[in-house]
Amino acid sequence: MKRALLALPILLLAGCAAVTKIAPGETTVGERLVVKLDGAWNQINVQNMRPAQLWTMEGIYVDQFRLYSGIKDGQAIHPTGGNASQKSFNFRSNMQPDEIAGLFEGMLTRDGSRFTLARLEPVAFGGLPGFRLEYALIRKADNVQLSGVGYFAVSRGELFAILYMAPRLAFFQRHVGQVEQIARSAQVKE
Amino acid sequence: MKRREFLAAGCACGTLLAGAAAGAEWQMPARLARPELATEEGGLWAMMDRAEVQLRRSPFTLRDPKLHDYVQDIACRLGAAHCPDIRVYLVQTPLFNANMAPNGMMQVWTGLMLRVDNEAQLAAVIGHEIGHYLARHTLEHLRDVKSRSAFGQFLGLFGAAGAVGQLALLASAFAYSRDQEREADQIGVVLMRGAGYDPAEAGKVWDNLLLEIQAKPGGDPSRNPMFATHPSEEERRETLLRVAATAPGGVNNEDAWQQQTAPFRRQWLKDEVKRGQHEESLALLTRLIVHSPTRPEYFYARGEVYRSRAGDKDLDSALADYQSAIGLGGEPPETHRGLGLIQRQRMHAAEAKESFRRYLDAMPDAPDGPLIKSYLELLAQ
Numbered sequence: 030m031k032r033a034l035l036a037l038p039i040l041l042l043a044g045c046a047a048v049t050k051i052a053p054g055e056t057t058v059g060e061r062l063v064v065k066l067d068g069a070w071n072q073i074n075v076q077n078m079r080p081a082q083l084w085t086m087e088g089i090y091v092d093q094f095r096l097y098s099g100i101k102d103g104q105a106i107h108p109t110g111g112n113a114s115q116k117s118f119n120f121r122s123n124m125q126p127d128e129i130a131g132l133f134e135g136m137l138t139r140d141g142s143r144f145t146l147a148r149l150e151p152v153a154f155g156g157l158p159g160f161r162l163e164y165a166l167i168r169k170a171d172n173v174q175l176s177g178v179g180y181f182a183v184s185r186g187e188l189f190a191i192l193y194m195a196p197r198l199a200f201f202q203r204h205v206g207q208v209e210q211i212a213r214s215a216q217v218k219e
Numbered sequence: 220m221k222r223r224e225f226l227a228a229g230c231a232c233g234t235l236l237a238g239a240a241a242g243a244e245w246q247m248p249a250r251l252a253r254p255e256l257a258t259e260e261g262g263l264w265a266m267m268d269r270a271e272v273q274l275r276r277s278p279f280t281l282r283d284p285k286l287h288d289y290v291q292d293i294a295c296r297l298g299a300a301h302c303p304d305i306r307v308y309l310v311q312t313p314l315f316n317a318n319m320a321p322n323g324m325m326q327v328w329t330g331l332m333l334r335v336d337n338e339a340q341l342a343a344v345i346g347h348e349i350g351h352y353l354a355r356h357t358l359e360h361l362r363d364v365k366s367r368s369a370f371g372q373f374l375g376l377f378g379a380a381g382a383v384g385q386l387a388l389l390a391s392a393f394a395y396s397r398d399q400e401r402e403a404d405q406i407g408v409v410l411m412r413g414a415g416y417d418p419a420e421a422g423k424v425w426d427n428l429l430l431e432i433q434a435k436p437g438g439d440p441s442r443n444p445m446f447a448t449h450p451s452e453e454e455r456r457e458t459l460l461r462v463a464a465t466a467p468g469g470v471n472n473e474d475a476w477q478q479q480t481a482p483f484r485r486q487w488l489k490d491e492v493k494r495g496q497h498e499e500s501l502a503l504l505t506r507l508i509v510h511s512p513t514r515p516e517y518f519y520a521r522g523e524v525y526r527s528r529a530g531d532k533d534l535d536s537a538l539a540d541y542q543s544a545i546g547l548g549g550e551p552p553e554t555h556r557g558l559g560l561i562q563r564q565r566m567h568a569a570e571a572k573e574s575f576r577r578y579l580d581a582m583p584d585a586p587d588g589p590l591i592k593s594y595l596e597l598l599a600q
Contacts, residue, residue, distance in 0.1 A: 138493060
């Protein structure tokens, strides 16, 4: 995470990471996740976040909105960068909600950041039975205290998820309403 | 001192312990005076002072006065006349690490405290770090880095991270040489003896760490260049026995250590499980269970690791560990959640309901309570 945080702005400055405007309206993430946006978002195209799509309102140092569409059984939710010594975070289609939450927790804390679960509850997502996660994260790289929310569902053995996090002071509250609206609008195509 | 650095230092353990046993003399220097700000050492201290201000405010710092004073007292007994210059900070990070900056700021990470069995083992690591401080190894290394024109790069790195991250970067940028590690170990052994601790415990820390390294996939130390020169098990054992024979005795204060750290152990174990390094955690927890077979939290934690790994027969192992924890009594409430999740997965509805109820009875405000309640509703249908 620390390396990603350091590398991403550098890539942006160097023009290596393209920024694309996601216009309001309906948009499809991957092949099967359809969401409706009330406002525009910025999509940052970087390799080291795949398979997630990375969106932001304020810039990735401030807020990150990660969208996962159709993660297959055995597929990693975050790249290891070819480093075999790094732990991999692979989704299994038979994972229970608490295991999926643990998978994302592990991914978010792989740099030593501190995660605290605030709430884990069953909620429909994408028109499917799913669950919702609320959490707090203290980012190791800069000690910033973040709030986060995520929605998850599994369809035909594939994982669909959205995960938003931002500094708990001001920024999270500023944008979480839009994220909740996006979560409510989500549909997973059969 | 990161775990690999400690292991690397351990490679020299036989030599240094033999030297110590032979009576190699080391004289404790006088207290280090604050250097002039205009000097390179003064600049280094100023940089560390700024990092210390951040560390003091860091949300990663464990602010428990009783535990802090206890560890500070261990450092003081080791540092003796240097006690007023040593300021200990306990840092909530589940990794084996301790380090001491040239201005006297010392970090002790909770992952290290989970891994040591007694005061003497912690004293071995703290004594080693005080050894680096007394020998001013950081300054030596700063001069070496500057001579290699890498200082700008180092400073650039230093400015980009938070307090704990900064110190981690500092440790990597100031990786000590093998000779410096030998010297710090030698000083550490002298300090341990001076404080009345059994120096043989230092070797046990090394043995315990090796267990975890060896458990990691691809973690065979004999295939790692860093360990190419480390003494064999037999040689190390003989060296430690020789040291014990030449200067037998010393305390390890295990009871005091276990008592002081008991209120924090469950959280440290949860942090360890969350690392997701299954093989290392299993090696650690199995060792802790062998060492303290009546502690239910160790069985619970190992059960969680097995359940998280979910490999062949892992769920059976998890069930066995959860049952052991419950059998011992005083188990963490989450033991029943883990048990219930496996029972639910195996369609043992009645048992799962009972386990979930016990979990929710013990933790009615559990953050995952809504999810567990939904499981109970489904199981009731």
